[in-house]
Amino acid sequence: MSELYEKYYKEIKDENGKVIRIETSIPDDFNFAYDVMDVLAAEMPDELALLHKSAAGVEKRFTYSDIKRLTDKAANAMTDAGLKKGDRILLLLKRRYEFWIAILAIHKIGAVAIPTSHMVSVDDIRERVIKAKASAVICANSEQICTRVADAVAGRNVLKIKVGDPFNNFLDFDEMIEKADEKFERVATKVTDDMSMFFTSGTNGSPKAVVHDHSYPIAHIYTAKNWHGVKKGGLHLTVADSGWAKSSWGKLYGQWFMGCAIMVYDYEQFYAHDMLELLQDEKITSFCAPPTIYKYFVLEDITKFDLSALENVTTAGETMPGEVSEKFTKMTGLIVREGFGQTETGLQICTPVGDKGKTGSIGKASPLYMLDVVDEDLNSVDPGGEGELIIRTENGQRPLGVFSGYLDDDDLYQELWEGGVYHTKDIVKRDEDGYFFYVSRNDDVIKSSGYRIGPSEVEEILMRHPAVFECAVTGYPSKRRGYIVKATIVLNKGFEEDGTLATKLQEFVKQNAAIYKYPRMIEFVDSLPHTSNGKISRAAIRKADREALK
Numbered sequence: 001m002s003e004l005y006e007k008y009y010k011e012i013k014d015e016n017g018k019v020i021r022i023e024t025s026i027p028d029d030f031n032f033a034y035d036v037m038d039v040l041a042a043e044m045p046d047e048l049a050l051l052h053k054s055a056a057g058v059e060k061r062f063t064y065s066d067i068k069r070l071t072d073k074a075a076n077a078m079t080d081a082g083l084k085k086g087d088r089i090l091l092l093l094k095r096r097y098e099f100w101i102a103i104l105a106i107h108k109i110g111a112v113a114i115p116t117s118h119m120v121s122v123d124d125i126r127e128r129v130i131k132a133k134a135s136a137v138i139c140a141n142s143e144q145i146c147t148r149v150a151d152a153v154a155g156r157n158v159l160k161i162k163v164g165d166p167f168n169n170f171l172d173f174d175e176m177i178e179k180a181d182e183k184f185e186r187v188a189t190k191v192t193d194d195m196s197m198f199f200t201s202g203t204n205g206s207p208k209a210v211v212h213d214h215s216y217p218i219a220h221i222y223t224a225k226n227w228h229g230v231k232k233g234g235l236h237l238t239v240a241d242s243g244w245a246k247s248s249w250g251k252l253y254g255q256w257f258m259g260c261a262i263m264v265y266d267y268e269q270f271y272a273h274d275m276l277e278l279l280q281d282e283k284i285t286s287f288c289a290p291p292t293i294y295k296y297f298v299l300e301d302i303t304k305f306d307l308s309a310l311e312n313v314t315t316a317g318e319t320m321p322g323e324v325s326e327k328f329t330k331m332t333g334l335i336v337r338e339g340f341g342q343t344e345t346g347l348q349i350c351t352p353v354g355d356k357g358k359t360g361s362i363g364k365a366s367p368l369y370m371l372d373v374v375d376e377d378l379n380s381v382d383p384g385g386e387g388e389l390i391i392r393t394e395n396g397q398r399p400l401g402v403f404s405g406y407l408d409d410d411d412l413y414q415e416l417w418e419g420g421v422y423h424t425k426d427i428v429k430r431d432e433d434g435y436f437f438y439v440s441r442n443d444d445v446i447k448s449s450g451y452r453i454g455p456s457e458v459e460e461i462l463m464r465h466p467a468v469f470e471c472a473v474t475g476y477p478s479k480r481r482g483y484i485v486k487a488t489i490v491l492n493k494g495f496e497e498d499g500t501l502a503t504k505l506q507e508f509v510k511q512n513a514a515i516y517k518y519p520r521m522i523e524f525v526d527s528l529p530h531t532s533n534g535k536i537s538r539a540a541i542r543k544a545d546r547e548a549l550k
Contacts, residue, residue: 003232004039005257009221011367019226019352019367024218024400030191032217033071033107036257041068048261051235051282052097055267055274060097067104070177072184074105077176078136081159085110085187087135088197090128092149092243094118095266096140098163098173099242100252103196107214110189111135114197114209117243118145119514125152127206128199131407134158141167191215197407198245200343200452207454209407210245210343217253219346219401222368224254227339227350229312232259234285237278239265239293245343246317246450250288260286272296276305283309290317290450291324294336295480298327307332312353314339317450318482319438322359338362340438342424343452344416345369346401348391349436361435362428369399373430378419383432386439391422444538446475448483451516455538458519461512462487465505467495472528472536476521476545487519488541490528497524 008030012021027035040049045065052060062070083089089111093099099115106113114132116125118140125148128134136159139145146167149160162170195214199207224230228238228250238250251262265278276297279287287310294315310332316339325336339350340362347366351357355364365371372380373387381387391399398404402422406413416423427439446453455473462471470490475483487505495501502522509518529540 003259004036004043005221005225008218022222022367026191026215026218028191029189030218031107031189031214032253033104034186036217036253037064037071037104038068040064040256040259044259047233047259048235049256050097050100050262050264052264052266053278053282055265055269062097067100069182070101071104071108073177073180073182074101074173075108075184076180076182077173078105078109078111080180081136081161081171081176083109083111083136083159085189086194087111088114088132090114090116090125090132090134090137090139092116092118092120092125092137092139092145093163094140094142094145095242095264096163097264097266098138098140099247100262100264101177102138102173103252107195108184108187110187110193112194112197114199115243115245115247116199117241117514118143119243119516120148121511121513122148122151123512124207124514125149128209129153129156129158131199131206131209132197136161138163138173141165141170146170189214192404194404196248198343200245206457208409208412210403211405211407213404215400216248216346216403217257219368220249220252220254221257222254222366223249223339223347223350224258224260226352226366227337227347228254228286228288228314229353230255230258230260230286231311234260234311235263235282236260236286237263237265237282237284237288239275239289240450244450249316249341249347270296272300276300276302276307279307279310280305285309286312286314288314288316288339291315291320291482292318292449292480294320294328295324298324298331302328302331307334310334313337314350316340318447319360319362321479325359340436344403345391345399345422345424348389348424358431358433358435360437361431362438363436364434365436368401370394371436372421373428373436374421378421383430386427386429389424389426389428389436391424393420393422396420444474446473446483446485448475448478448485448516449481453485453517457513458485458487458509458517461509462489462505462519464512465508467491467501467505469493470528470536472538472541473519474538474541474545477549484520485517486521486523486541486545488523488525488528490525 010023011019041064049064050062138161141164160170191214197209240246337351341347351363370392429437458473469492476486478484529537
């Protein structure tokens with residue numbers, strides 16, 4: 001009997017069993033919520049689909065039939081509230097189980113889901129609501145999220161729905177679902193319709209909205225099957241907040257395509273001991289987390305925990321330190337396999353199941369993509385040479401998993417396709433065996449602890465402070481976080497560092513942006529380096545920092 005995913009996805013292998021090509025068959029009306037989740041509910045109704053556990057140890061278990069019933073009710077509830085096909089809906093739900101019910105219901109009504117980090121500021125929320133012309137916001141009532149949402153949408157015709165304790169005039173998500181009908185008639189959607197948006201940082205201007213259509217989930221079959229190594233009837237845990245694209249990679253589409261249950265650990269503060277205990281107690285079979293998690297793991301006595309159920313471990317988000325990977329393998333016998341991709345694409349590179357990989361490598365090319373490493377003229381560079389990672393196309397067709405556009409910014413989208421190839425703007429090396437080694441971004445986005453931070457966002461906030469005359473924000477190398485945010489600042493006359501100003505500036509950024517964006521390092525200087533055309537040279541600052549560290 002064939003598996004559900006095989007209806008849409010077929011692997012072509014060589015004589016050694018290596019996947020060399022992937023063929024897909026995608027119906028014009030494919031919709032993951034109907035064609036995968038509802039089918040699984042019919043085929044294996046009583047099997048575990050979602051296991052949610054709070055830091056306090058409270059568990060909620062959902063079968064596939066539970067998911068269908070709740071998403072049908074949620075779809076009716078949204079429709080009854082006036083939401084419809086094409087509407088755009090922000091989700092600020094942290095790791096609440098309602099996120100999975102909400103996003104599938106949004107898929108069912110043909111609306112567009114906009115997963116959003118709960119750490120964003122009032123201005124961040126307002127900007128997203130305005131740019132997306134959002135019709136609704138569904139948010140968790142914790143950590144002042146509802147207060148920020150209320151302030152952000154004040155005076156706008158935006159439906160406000162909360163999860164958790166009552167808050168002002170917000171509608172109650174659970175009450176809406178409880179009152180709704182259990183039968184929901186399928187809404188006609190096209191595979192080319194917008195399905196989701198992720199706001200992501202760029203080097204210039206405000207965050208851009210990355211738009212994916214309904215074909216996107218199919219790209220993550222490879223992610224789950226060949227990188228995460230999930231198995232039917234298994235239990236997979238990816239450590240990611242629901243507001244990030246990584247949730248789509250690791251705790252939503254590919255895992256369920258494979259019939260693997262998803263583990264959601266709803267914690268506030270990370271403790272390595274608690275996470276290891278969870279892996280042990282819940283018998284997690286596959287696990288994915290950023291390198292920072294593994295760095296804390298190896299400080300624990302992992303041998304005290306029974307991880308015998310754990311078969312595959314993976315990491316992404318930043319470079320994995322070799323010594324951490326080696327320590328973890330020595331303690332557990334498990335090889336941490338790296339992966340690489342972007343919010344704009346599916347998994348581009350990984351060390352697949354069964355491959356031991358190479359120290360320092362992020363892996364080999366996914367057979368979904370024709371990857372190449374090129375110079376500025378798009379000529380392939382020799383093995384070992386540095387160049388930009390690009391995706392070549394077949395007959396000019398957009399590859400599966402690559403986003404369909406930036407919201408209201410086609411010029412920027414077309415810029416990424418200059419020369420008929422997709423530009424990742426990442427600099428890599430590839431050896432003679434086909435293993436890729438990450439070098440850096442060729443723009444200024446800072447990757448810190450798995451977050452992508454646009455320097456211009458932080459600079460713009462700092463420039464609001466009366467003490468700041470000029471500033472530049474860059475990434476500063478960090479063994480623990482990959483990079484930390486550094487602000488190099490020229491002060492206005494009348495201001496000087498008195499031992500407290502740096503802290504005041506850090507607090508100022510925290511008050512006006514998501515907390516992970518604040519500069520952990522501040523350097524006060526008399527002047528900043530500039531390019532010949534008068535622009536501040538972040539590259540010169542980064543170079544000086546690297547030289548100083550040698």
